[in-house]
Amino acid sequence: MKQTPLHSWHMRQSANMAEFGSYEMPLWYPSGAKSEHLAVITSAGLFDTSHMSVLTIHGKDSRLLLQRCFTKDLDNCIGPKKNELVAGRCVYGLFLDEQAHVIDDAIVYQFATDSYMLVVNAAMGAPIAEHLRQHSKKTEEVTVTDLTDKVGKMDIQGPASTRILSRLLANWQAVFDKMIYFSFKGTFDPHLLSAEQVHLQDGTPLMVSRTGYTGEFGFELFVAPEHIQSVWNQILTAGKDEGLIACGLAARDSLRAGAVLPLSHQDIGAWPFMHNPWLFTLPTDTDGGFSKQFLGAEALLHPGESMWTYPFAGFDLRKIVITEKSYVVDDQGNNIGTILTCATDMAIDRIQGTIVSLATPEDDGKPEDFAPRGLCCGFIRVNRQMEPGAQVTLTDGKRKIPVEIRTDVRPHRTARKPMAAMLP
Amino acid sequence: MKEIDELQLPEDLGYTDEHEWAKVTGDTIRIGVTDYAQDQLGDIVFVELPAVGDSFEKGDECGTLESVKAVSELYLPMSGEVVAVNTDLEDSPELLNQDPYTNWILEIKPANSDEYQELLSASAYLELLKG
Incomplete structure (x- = not known):
């Protein structure tokens, strides 16, 4: 199994490790996946993503x-x-x-x-x-x-991310100025990719990208591998009083599931890319055609039989572990498809049926004493078109869990919040 | 993840290869999961308990522990009738992570007390974990 440059750090923290994409990666640290998930909603979390x-x-x-x-x-x-x-x-x-x-x-x-x-x-x-x-x-x-294994990458995600990075960046005002969602500044190697430079106060060059895989406000950071340990430690120290903690892949998975983001080779993969929540990735024209030619376009324009992929959310936190025995059942008891992802978003719960998040303002229906137990959520791929609000049952052959077809899961996500609202 | 030698394995319990423990408390047996089980599962977020009065055979599935990443069946280490369940776990399933031995899961009236002798001792269970 391969390792990232932070592998020995993960081991020293007694992280629960597992294989992911041929790398041995932390699933969670002793603080636990639930605390890690919640930290990203309420403060910030730091993820080792050098396996990408x-x-x-x-x-x-x-x-x-x-x-x-x-x-x-x-x-x-x-x-x-x-x-x-x-x-x-x-x-x-x-x-x-x-x-x-x-x-x-x-x-x-x-x-x-x-x-x-x-x-x-x-x-x-x-x-x-x-x-x-x-x-x-x-x-x-x-x-x-x-450049596989030649670039160090970590993600800082959560509403406190800007405050924490501002303590480490040289000239942070300039870095965050006009840094809108899906923009970036700096480079991890000026010889390879030339861009305006971004440095930490200690001189480390880095690339700061306002992107992530949690649905929450934050950044993906790219550095040369020799700097990753130092940058990682600096961020953990700078973020300590904000409640930032290191987060593993379990929290990354539950956060992205609640944010309706697909995991490649699990929610999207070796089947035709159609009838799913991510069609915004296609160059669709106003007339329904494509604005350019690209590989796969012909097959999309002349589709054969296909299945439909939908997000779902449960009514409590119980989930189904995906095995070859798990499947989706309609109200007549028929097997209508497969479960692609089933995770628990620990930051949400239902209040009189409506999903509320820890990040939901009280004016928008979050009770004062809101203590979410979590809801199961993820994606199913079924043999028929369904409407949001429709119910199906997930089963592993023994347990049966009713879930609702959704267009979205975790409300009040922060990824697209204006930078101005996040500055120190 | 705890190293094997960091695990708490009290001497006065009987263990199973499914990582449950059983403890004799007068006429009844208390049942829970081991330190190894809670460490492997990670944050336990939900415990599905049987009803008081239900009877099970040794090895039957009698409940479910759900963690952030996994769902794990609870197998009864001895045959018997459920006489109590730990209702604290309904609201605070994390108690099983915090102290898996104080926080028992259910209590049975054993159908056959001799079955306790068939459980693993702490040292035999430790050997099993070491593989």
Whole structure:
């Protein structure tokens, strides 16, 4: 099993470790996955995400290659006006194959019109690099470099993230100025990717991206591997009085499930990418067609039989562990599909049927003494179209858990809060 | 994750290979889960208990422990009738993480007291954990 540069730190904390994407990663620390999940909602959490792969794409035909392989139309993707991707901005999308099956999801960062960075999932650096090389034409000038294990990455997520980072960054006012959702500043290696520099007060260069995988306000930080331990320690120290704690993959999974974010190769994968909550990743035009040609587009425009993927939320925190015996049952008792993700969002509960979060303002219905027990939530893939509010039952063959089809799960998420509201 | 030698394994309990413990308390037997079980499960967030009056055979599923990452069945270490359940766990399932031995889960009136002798001693259970 592979290890991240923080592996020995995780072991020293007695983290509960498990394999994920060929890396041995912390599931939770002794504080427990529940505390970690709640810390991100109420304060901040710090995640080791160095298992994720980073790639760079350089050369004058880089954009052409990305337009061919990536689902987002880089010329029409930013904001409601669909502006083009520019330096300092990033977008979330997918790499599909000819059958419109998902190879992986990714964030594409633009440094210059001929210089991009990609972040894909653990163990996907080499396959995506190979995929891109296969689809670049001989005449095209483009170089794909797989930086797997050569970039240190950690995510600080939660409403206190800006306050904590401001204590460590040199010139934090300038760094956070106009730093909108899905934008970034700095670079972890000025020779590789040139950008305006961002430094910690101790001089460490880093890339700060206002993105994450929790649905909450925060940043993904990229540093050279030799700096990761120091940056990690500095953030833990700076965040201590704010309640920041280290968080493992269990909290990451329960947070993202409540935020209706898919896990690649589990919620999206080797089946046609259609009838699911993430169609915003496609370059859909106002007339329902696509604004560009891309790999997988033909299959999407001429679909065969397909299944429907829906988010769900339960009525209490009980969940079903996904095995080959688990499935989804309709009200007639028929097996109608599979459970893709089933986790417990520990920050939410139902108040007279309505889902309320710890982050919900009291004016919006959070009781004064709100102590959520959590709700099970995740995604199912079923053989029929269903409406939000419809109920199905999840079962492992023994337990039966009723759940509701939803469009969203955890309310009052903070990821898109304006930066101005989060400054110290 | 606790190292094997960090685990608390009281000498006066009988253990099972499903990581439950049983303790003789007069005419009845109290049942809970071991330090190893709670450590492996992580934060226990829900405990599904049987009803008082239910009877089970040794090894039957009699409840469920649910943690943030897992759902684990509770198997009865000895045959008998449930005479009490620890209702504190309904509101505070985390008590099982905090002290898995003070916080018992259920109490049975054993159908056959001799079954207690078939349980593992603390040292035999420790050997089992060491593999």
